[in-house]
Amino acid sequence: MHRSHRNIAEIELLYRQQGSALLLFALAITGERSRAQDVVHHVFLNLIEKGSLRRAADKKAYLFASVRNAALNESKLRERTAPLDGDSHAAWFDPPDHDYMGEQNLRRTLGALPDDQREVIVLHIWGELTFSQISELLSISPNTAASRYRYALGKLRESMSTKENSCANS
Amino acid sequence: MPIPDEERFEAHLKQFRPLAPEPLPVAGSVHPARGMLVVWAGAAAVVAILAGIVALRVHTQRVGVAGTTNSPATPDLVADRGPLTMRSADALMVKAPSLKAMVDDMAFRPQTVPLPKDKLSAVGVLGKEKIKL
Numbered sequence: 001m002h003r004s005h006r007n008i009a010e011i012e013l014l015y016r017q018q019g020s021a022l023l024l025f026a027l028a029i030t031g032e033r034s035r036a037q038d039v040v041h042h043v044f045l046n047l048i049e050k051g052s053l054r055r056a057a058d059k060k061a062y063l064f065a066s067v068r069n070a071a072l073n074e075s076k077l078r079e080r081t082a083p084l085d086g087d088s089h090a091a092w093f094d095p096p097d098h099d100y101m102g103e104q105n106l107r108r109t110l111g112a113l114p115d116d117q118r119e120v121i122v123l124h125i126w127g128e129l130t131f132s133q134i135s136e137l138l139s140i141s142p143n144t145a146a147s148r149y150r151y152a153l154g155k156l157r158e159s160m161s162t163k164e165n166s167c168a169n170s
Numbered sequence: 171m172p173i174p175d176e177e178r179f180e181a182h183l184k185q186f187r188p189l190a191p192e193p194l195p196v197a198g199s200v201h202p203a204r205g206m207l208v209v210w211a212g213a214a215a216v217v218a219i220l221a222g223i224v225a226l227r228v229h230t231q232r233v234g235v236a237g238t239t240n241s242p243a244t245p246d247l248v249a250d251r252g253p254l255t256m257r258s259a260d261a262l263m264v265k266a267p268s269l270k271a272m273v274d275d276m277a278f279r280p281q282t283v284p285l286p287k288d289k290l291s292a293v294g295v296l297g298k299e300k301i302k303l
Contacts, residue, residue, distance in 0.1 A: 015191075015194055020189060020191065024188035041192075044194055045194070048194075091189060092189065093188055094189055153179065156179075156183070
């Protein structure tokens with residue numbers, strides 16, 4: 001009983017530490033905040049119920065993999081056809097200096113990326129996973145993970161600069 | 171805002187912090203210390219209820235014993251708590267030291283058990299019969 005309480009406390013701590021990045025990752029797959037929230041809750045409640053986190057060597061990577069599997073399963077069940085930026089009113093980020101326009105630009109630009117590139121960007125920047133961890137999670141080589149990241153980052157930069165310039169000119 | 175190189179752009183992106191998720195539905199209800207407190211409070215309540223029941227039963231038994239010792243009837247006669255019949259009246263007559271004592275015993279006997287309608291009590295039968303002394 002004592003061990004299970006310790007396990008729950010550890011899971012709650014992980015939720016506080018990684019919950020935001022996991023929610024963003026689920027958002028990057030499902031595109032809807034409510035669905036992403038359900039996915040993250042589902043993963044953590046399963047962990048509390050089954051206590052399967054103790055068997056994981058890399059707990060952080062295990063959490064992201066669990067969220068990815070749950071989000072993909074959920075998306076398959078719903079047969080998502082709408083574009084990812086359809087839920088455009090719900091924010092994904094808390095922007096610096098109340099830059100809500102920048103937040104909207106970032107969200108839309110991320111949504112316009114291909115799924116595999118968007119996943120790598122979110123996992124590396126906000127999930128703070130290494131390319132080695134990402135490669136295991138996505139079953140790709142570390143080089144592929146790194147090249148996807150560089151390519152996606154270039155597109156983000158270009159797209160956000162263009163949007164910010166057009167906003168500044170208008 | 172111009173974004174010169176990759177590292178600065180990464181730092182710029184990291185300034186956008188992902189929104190925090192809603193709290194876990196079970197986070198408040200599974201707190202170990204609070205859970206144990208509820209268990210101990212429940213156990214204490216059960217013990218208190220059991221102690222109350224035992225104390226009440228002991229008190230009731232003491233009152234019952236006190237009530238029997240205050241009765242005017244003799245102990246061996248009071249022990250027989252069945253309805254007063256001819257047989258028990260005969261037994262009383264054998265045991266009693268005198269007729270007066272027997273009648274006194276019957277008169278002060280508590281009539282707790284009602285007789286059926288078709289039967290008479292021993293006092294009723296004795297009242298109808300002529301007894302030669």
